[in-house]
Each structure stands twice: as structure tokens, then as C-alpha cells.
Amino acid sequence: MNKDAEIDMKDVELNELDPEKQPMTGDGQAPSGEKNGSVKVKVPEDEVSFTGLSKEELMQVAGTPGWVRTRWVLLILFWLGWVGMLAGAIVIIVQAPRCKPIPEMNWWNEGPLYQISDAEAFAGGLEGVENKLDSINQLKVKGLVLGPLHSVQADRLSTLNLLEVTPNQGSQEALLGVLKKAHKKGISVVLDLTPNYLGADPWFGAGTSGEVMEKVKAAAERWLDLGFDGIKISDLGAASGFVDWSLLQAAVQGNRTEDDEKKRALMGVVENVSAPEVLELVNTTGVDLVLSDLLSSKSGGVERIRDMDALSAEQRSLGWGLGATQRDQLSKQAATAALIRLYQLLLFTMPGTPVFSYGDEIGLPAGQGPDSPKMLWDLDQEPAEGAVVDEAVEAQRQERQSLRAWFISLSDLRGKERSLLHGNYHPLHSSSSSLAFLRVWDQSERYITAVNWGAAPETMALKLAPTEELEWPTVAKVKMSTDDELSEDTLVELGKLTVGPGHAVLLQFSYKA
Known part of the structure; x- marks a missing residue:
């Protein structure tokens, strides 16, 4: 076979349909003469895409008087708006009531002891x-007061x-173990060093x-x-009258600076004294906190x-307790669960630091005679099924579970x-068996x-005294209550x-500018 015949045979083979391009119907050419697998796309002949203005066209428009005026108007409006917002912010800042500076607060002012x-x-x-x-x-307490724990026999120096x-x-x-773990939890620890705590004269x-x-x-220097x-x-009145009283002050409060993150507290207890005498001790002894029995004795x-x-x-220098001065439980004077709730609310909302004895949060019954009452730790133990x-x-x-929850709620709210x-105090009402007062601070919520x-x-x-310049609503919301x-x-x-x-009831109303 000559070369021309071989070329003709190849042309025939190339012109044959590829099997993969055969119509799926198997009966020959695809409809309209189209081969299988081919797609026709119609492109509109008159479609025009927008490409924007060219650089030369933009430069021609930018210099026209109309566009120059438009740019100046937009620029002026921008700066007028910016100046207006700045002026408005200044007016708001000037007219807004200034916040009252927070008084100096130490750890013993921030929660119960x-x-x-x-x-x-x-x-x-x-x-x-x-x-x-x-x-x-x-319980959200800020400090533990431990003891007295030291070794001594009654009246034997x-x-x-x-x-x-x-x-x-x-x-x-073990004592240092308590200290270390308490500090990890943010709880401060105070030691009671009343010398003759078992005897007649402290x-x-x-x-x-x-x-x-x-x-x-x-001892104070050593433990600190x-x-x-x-x-x-204890017996701050007697101790502060000793010639060497200043030595103890210096041991506890010495070398204080404004940069101290945490001050060490000197705490004194007084009993059977009047409010003016307590005030004099606060101002003359230099102690950080005076715990009195005024609430118990009146x-x-x-x-x-x-x-x-x-x-x-x-x-900020005053502690309140009901039984705490004698290291007794609150239940010694509050005989019912309702009264325990009442005095818990009163202590947490009075102007000063509330001081509780262990077990006051559950109404622990007071001990019999000289023996201290045993703390109860089985409150969460539900009765076994059956x-x-x-x-x-x-x-x-x-009931004790409920008392503890009430205590925690009050402690949390006060904090x-x-x-x-640290709000201001205003008396509202008093009688032989009741009282009411207002606590208010600057722009914060008010409490009655x-x-x-x-x-x-x-x-x-x-109602407030006529001389008090505070807003006074006609109604208030009940925040916490023991009264159904x-x-x-x-x-x-x-x-x-x-x-x-x-x-007892704690009422709340909001500050109004």
C-alpha cells in the first residue's frame, strides 16, 4: 500500500466518533446536530460593562467649580459635627454630678469578723x-479572731x-497552718492576747x-x-491607761506607711461604758477598732x-456585736430563730463592723456554764432514704440551714x-422595741x-429630719424581709x-439625680 493510501486511512480513523462522545440514547447523532457533551452559551452581543471614569476624566471633573464647592461643604460639615460632639461631651461632664471620694477602707471595714x-x-x-x-x-467573712489560745492559769501571772x-x-x-490557709482564701487572722482571760481581771x-x-x-511582735x-x-479602758500602753501600740501599728497594702489591726474590747466614753476611747487610744457591748446592754x-x-x-473604727464582747453566742440574747434573723440584719446594716461569735450564723445555742457550745456540722446531712x-x-x-443562707445573703449584700x-447614717424612727434608719452613699442605692x-x-x-437635704421617696422596694x-x-x-x-425588713430605693 502506498503512502497516499495510508494517509487517507488515518483521516478516516480520526473522523470517526469517539466512543465516549456517542449519544447516550445510542441511536445516532444528538438532537439539533449537536455532539454529546458540548454546551452552547449565548453571549449577548450588545452587553456593555461599566469600567468607571478614567484618570484623565477624573482629573477634568475634580477641578470644576461645582465639585470644589461640594468638597468645601463636606469638609465644613465634618468639622462642625466633630466640634459639636466635643462640646456636648464637655457639657455632659461638667453638668454630671461628681462622685464622692471613697473614704479610706481597711480590711476590717470590708466585711464581718x-x-x-x-x-x-x-x-x-x-x-x-x-x-x-x-x-x-x-460566710464571706473578712477576718478571723482566734482565741485567746495561749497558756495561763487563772489569776497566776x-x-x-x-x-x-x-x-x-x-x-x-497547727495555728500557723490556719494562718497560711486563711491567707490563701483572703481572710485575715487576729490573735486575742488578753493575758488573764480565765481570771477575774484581764x-x-x-x-x-x-x-x-x-x-x-x-508576744505581739513575735506573732505579727x-x-x-x-x-x-480586752478591757481597753484599763489597758490604755497603763504607762506602757504606747509600747503595744508601736509594736502593732509601728512603721505604717501610706504604701502599705495591708495594715495590721489593734483591736480593743470595752464593756459597761456609754457611747460618749466609747467615742473618747476611739479618739484617744489610737486603736483601729473598738468593739463595745452597747447593743447588748441597751x-x-x-x-x-x-x-x-x-x-x-x-x-470605720467601731465594731458591733450581740454577745461578741463576752465571746458569747448571739442566741444568748436572741431566743428565737426570728430574732436571730432580725439581729443578723441589724448588725450587717449598722454603721460599723459586725462581729459574730462562731455559730451565730446558724443560731447555735449558747453553752451551759463556763463550757463553750459545740459547733454543729451536720446541717447538710439529709436523712437516709427509708x-x-x-x-x-x-x-x-x-431551720438552721435557712438561718445560714440568710446570714450569707446579708454578708454578700453588705460587701x-x-x-x-461606708454610707452615711440617718435615724428615721425609734420606740421602746423598734427602730429604723437610712444608709446612703453618694449615687448608690439607698437602704432602710x-x-x-x-x-x-x-x-x-x-421620714427624714427637715434639715436633711436628701431626696425622699414615698415608696420603697422590699429587698429582704422576715415578715410574710x-x-x-x-x-x-x-x-x-x-x-x-x-x-425585720430591709428596704431599697434608687438614687435620683
Whole structure:
């Protein structure tokens, strides 16, 4: 076969349809003469795409008088708007009420103090106290007051050893363990170094004051060097009159500077003195916190509110307790769960630092005689399924649970609200068995405390003195209440507020510019 014939055969093979391009119908050419797999796309012949103005065209337009005027108008409008916004911001800042500066606050002003006078009764000793710090921390307390824990025999000065922990309470190592863990939780620790705490005279009598004060000073220096945050003593009136009183002051408060992140506290206890005498001790002794028994020793609302009125200006140096001065439980004077709630609310909202004894959060019954009451730790233990339940015991357990929740709610609220932390105090009402007062700070929420520990309902006409220049609403909202007739979040009239017997209510209203 010649070459021309071979070329013709190849042309025939190339012109044959590829099997993959055969119509799927298998019966020849695709419709309209189109081969299988081919797609026809119709492109409009007259379609024109917009490409914008060219550089030359833009330059021609930019120089026209109309466009120049437009640019100037836009520029002027921009700057006028900017200046207007700046002027408006300045007017708002100038006319807005200025915030009142926060007063100096120390750690003992920021929350309640919790006294554990007997570590053995509280948790089986200091190691037990360390194990219970998680539970204590839930109470949102800012400080623990421990002791007295030191070794001494009643009225025998020769046995006094302020650096040795009495064996039934634990050991120095256990005490330091409590300190370390408390600090990790943000809780400060104060040691009670009242020398003769088991005897009749806390200072063994005036004739030995020099020797005793020297021992207390040396012990204070030692314990503070180990990291403790303060020292507490009893009978401040007598101690501050000793010649060597300034030595103890210097040991606790010496070398303070404005840059100190945390100050060490000197805390003193006074009993059976009047409000003016407490005020004098605050101003003359130099102590950081004076804990008095005024609330315990006065049972009338008129006397109680008068004392609060006299001391409110020194609230950052004042501690309040009901039984705390004697290291007793609140239940010793508040016999019912309702009264315990009432006094918890009162202590948390008064102008000053609330001080509680261990167990006050659950209404722990006071001890019998000289023995300290054993703390109860089984509140969260529900009865076993199917077990025989003593209904009275179970009701008491649930009541103590409820008391603790009430305590925590109050502690949390006080720590958040400036009016309750350091706000001004204004008396509103008082009678033989009731009182009411207002706490207010600058532009913060305002709070009214009204309590009635009497046996009959008390109707109060709450109003400010005519000289007070504060806004005063006609109604306020119930924030917390022990009275079923005063439900939370309801509005009540301040001109005619009725509080049931043995009940307390905390009212709230907002600041208005």
C-alpha cells in the first residue's frame, strides 16, 4: 500500500466518533446536530460593562467649580459635627454630678469578723479549724479572731506564756497552718492576747501592769512577725491607761506607711461604758477598732438608735456585736430563730463592723456554764432514704440551714453595696422595741433598715429630719424581709410601714439625680 493510501486511512480513523462522545440514547447523532457533551452559551452581543471614569476624566471633573464647592461643604460639615460632639461631651461632664471620694477602707471595714474563742469546741482544735476554713469562707467573712489560745492559769501571772498554745487547743504548727490557709482564701487572722482571760481581771491588776504589758508587747511582735494581721485585747479602758500602753501600740501599728497594702489591726474590747466614753476611747487610744457591748446592754430602740447616732461618724473604727464582747453566742440574747434573723440584719446594716461569735450564723445555742457550745456540722446531712425521721429534729436542722443562707445573703449584700459598707447614717424612727434608719452613699442605692423586736406589730412613719437635704421617696422596694406580710420585691409606703412582732425588713430605693 502506498503512502497516499495510508494517509487517507488515518483521516478516516480520526473522523470517526469517539466512543465516549456517542449519544447516550445510542441511536445516532444528538438532537439539533449537536455532539454529546458540548454546551452552547449565548453571549449577548450588545452587553456593555461599566469600567468607571478614567484618570484623565477624573482629573477634568475634580477641578470644576461645582465639585470644589461640594468638597468645601463636606469638609465644613465634618468639622462642625466633630466640634459639636466635643462640646456636648464637655457639657455632659461638667453638668454630671461628681462622685464622692471613697473614704479610706481597711480590711476590717470590708466585711464581718468571725470569732472562734474555743478551737476545741468549734472543730476539735486548730487542725479542725483549718479543715473548716472552706465552710467559713462561704460566710464571706473578712477576718478571723482566734482565741485567746495561749497558756495561763487563772489569776497566776507566773504561768502566763503568750507564745505557747494551750495543748487542748492545738499547737503552734497547727495555728500557723490556719494562718497560711486563711491567707490563701483572703481572710485575715487576729490573735486575742488578753493575758488573764480565765481570771477575774484581764490584766492581773494594776500593780503588775508594767510586767504584763511588756509580755504582751513581746508576744505581739513575735506573732505579727509570723504573719498575723492583728492583735485583740480586752478591757481597753484599763489597758490604755497603763504607762506602757504606747509600747503595744508601736509594736502593732509601728512603721505604717501610706504604701502599705495591708495594715495590721489593734483591736480593743470595752464593756459597761456609754457611747460618749466609747467615742473618747476611739479618739484617744489610737486603736483601729473598738468593739463595745452597747447593743447588748441597751434593750430599748430609743437608746440603741441614740448610740448609733452618736457613734456613726466613727463607724470605720467601731465594731458591733450581740454577745461578741463576752465571746458569747448571739442566741444568748436572741431566743428565737426570728430574732436571730432580725439581729443578723441589724448588725450587717449598722454603721460599723459586725462581729459574730462562731455559730451565730446558724443560731447555735449558747453553752451551759463556763463550757463553750459545740459547733454543729451536720446541717447538710439529709436523712437516709427509708430511715425513721424525728420531725422535730429535722425541722430544726432545716431551720438552721435557712438561718445560714440568710446570714450569707446579708454578708454578700453588705460587701457589694457602698451605702452599707461606708454610707452615711440617718435615724428615721425609734420606740421602746423598734427602730429604723437610712444608709446612703453618694449615687448608690439607698437602704432602710426597720426592725421590731417587740411582741406587737409596730407602725412606723419613716421620714427624714427637715434639715436633711436628701431626696425622699414615698415608696420603697422590699429587698429582704422576715415578715410574710412584707414580701420581697413588693413596694411599701414609707409614711405608714407596719412591721410584725419579732420581724425585720430591709428596704431599697434608687438614687435620683
